[in-house]
Amino acid sequence: MKKFFARSFDQIALIVDATDHFFKLQNIDPSLRTSVDLCIEELFVNMVNYNTETQREILLEMEPVNGGIEVSLTDYDVERFDPTTPRDINIDAPLAERSPGGLGVYLVLKMVDSIHYEYHDRQSKITFQIKRGKI
């Protein structure tokens, strides 16, 4: 599956629909679904929020892999931003010291079985695989 989505949070519902269709079509284990939805949303939102120098649509690709799913998101005409670098989030901090910043990517890194980042020709591509549902 290859599909482009505009840079808007309104597209998240369409992404969920496309993911639902793909899971059913490819008979992918439904227990992976929530983890996959979460990772796609967090990475898509990150691209929309931080890669503001472009209006180009974001490409979402999915394919079945042995025992799971591989998903890629590609952002065009943007600066390098590697979300696979581990984030230093203190989840044990007291309420007064907590902020939601960085939690999205932190959760992605907890959900995936593998993740890979490529950057070339101003194209930023993130690919992850999920073979076991974590949530």
Added chain:
Amino acid sequence: MFSIDFNDQGQVAMTGRLDAAQAATAQAFLDQVSGECILNLAELEYMSSAGLGVLLKTHKRLMSGSSGLKLVNVNSHINDIFRYSGFDKLFDISLLQK
């Protein structure tokens, strides 16, 4: 699809999916709440970090008045998100009974 409103017991009930597209709606509603607030998540299917941000901001505001958010009927998917993000240590949470 997402909705937020008071239920018959005076709790705030969320339904559907609380994602980045819906976070502003949830925040606007919760900004109007004062005192101790029970958030009933029995019909909430999904929450991303945008939703966590809404809960955190609201909890901090209410805690400054010595009350806070209490989360009830939390499903296992959302409770896992709470555990991964450390929110299980910040909130009073009770799980959805099957």
